[in-house]
Amino acid sequence: MRAGGGGIVVRFTLNGREVEVTTRPNATLLDLLRNELKILSVRRGCETGECGMCTVLVDGLPVRSCLMLAPQVDGRSVTTVEGVGDPERLHPVQEAFVEAGAVQCGFCTPAMVLTAKALLDRDPNPDERTVKEAILGVLCRCTGYAKIVRAVRLAAERVAGGVRE
Amino acid sequence: MNRFNTHIIPVAFEYHEPRTIREALELLARWGEDAKILAGGTDLLVQMKMRRVEPKCLINIKGIPELDYIREGPTGVRIGAATRLRRLERSGAIKRLFPALHRAIRWMASVQVRNMATIGGNLCNASPAADTAPPLIVYGARVKLASVSGERTLPVEDFFTGPGQTAMRPGEMLTEIWIPRQPEVTGSAFIKVARTAMDLAKVNVAVALTLKGWSAFNVRIALGSVAPTPMRAREAEAALEGRPPTEDLLRRVGEIASEEIRPITDVRSTAEYRREVTKVIVADALREALGMVRVGGVA
């Protein structure tokens, strides 16, 4: 692929749907999702990779959308929290967040849910340390993390039917 | 740091996604110093938002399959420059053969960042605090640099020339890191002191040594964030070389290392603290490496 300073066409799968957008090569994936595609669950935080608010899944792996260029997702699959369950049928991770009371202001919640989902997709039975390690890259200024860790382990129980001590 | 963050990428550039090393090198030759390689982007995009670098051309090397591998061979392990940290952290070969490197990678940044960041990017960014540098230096690793006119290799130790500066010439890129197998009865360790796991090191240290009888040989001690480049503490190494590693001697070696370093005071730490903590972590890392040899034999 090649593009000058002007427009560039990026095609990718967003939450299971094919999308095609014209954007600038110097737009980040975060810019593309928020400004062009109006997906506001992907938050703009520090913009330097530290806070994790902009987390999305690219080909199933959690990454920082503020540190990726829009053209880098050409041909790939991007998941935001809109692609994880819906208000009628929540994903087990979302259910567990509600039940464990792991949400306060909700600013970090999309990033937490995506990070937890990616973890459980790969390791359905994570120990507490693994859960903490996974969410260490997503800052929450409200909950103190205990309920979030509990929620992820509750979701693991539901999905896999058990957790390790 | 955030004070200068523009929150956008305030420069326009051409964007290329070569599929082979050859194509990437041709682009580099054509664009010269106006081009920047984009690997994980976890350093570069931040620097672009801060307007610290303003390239006219970005060459994304993440789509080049021949730069993404971990190959275990008879003499050592070869790693493609664009191999992601997360993949290295999950590699059995890295964990078994180079535990200090494995430890360094596991405690870098966060899972999300390690899913993006590459080992080549960590070296080429040439931060004095780069966490993979001290372990690679003590293991005697070499980097392979390529340009349209050929290839050369260099010890990692000689790769860094200053903060953000490397021995790479215009038109060159890093393609491979080679880490030799360590002799039997070698122990190694890595310790990082930082405010939180996500942070860059205030000080980091890697050590490796081989035990013959009661004495330590091939002693290597490398430190980061204590000088303009990652550095070896050669006087400290010499003090231990060929001698039995007694408690008194290990403490003395830590003190010598602490005198050898050239730390500055910056946002992360003071020079004074860096000197104090160096004494302690050099001795701790040596103890850990020795413990590893005594228990496990080869490590």
Ligand SMILES: Cc1cc2nc3c(=O)[nH]c(=O)nc-3n(C[C@H](O)[C@H](O)[C@H](O)COP(=O)(O)OP(=O)(O)OC[C@H]3O[C@@H](n4cnc5c(N)ncnc54)[C@H](O)[C@@H]3O)c2cc1C
């Ligand atoms: C939140 C956060 C936490 C971090 N924590 C740590 C930490 O704990 N320890 C640590 O050491 N680092 C840390 N970093 C820094 C960074 O993630 C690492 O240095 C990473 O390994 C850089 O790799 P990259 O692939 O993202 O490099 P990029 O940003 O893509 O590139 C970095 C530089 O190297 C050049 N480059 C890259 N690959 C090549 C190549 N093959 N040939 C020639 N030039 C090349 C680029 O042009 C650029 O100048 C952190 C970063 C963030 C955002």
Ligand code: FES
């Ligand atoms: S906005 Fe991307 S990590 Fe903070």
Ligand code: FES
């Ligand atoms: S719930 Fe408010 S930041 Fe996490």
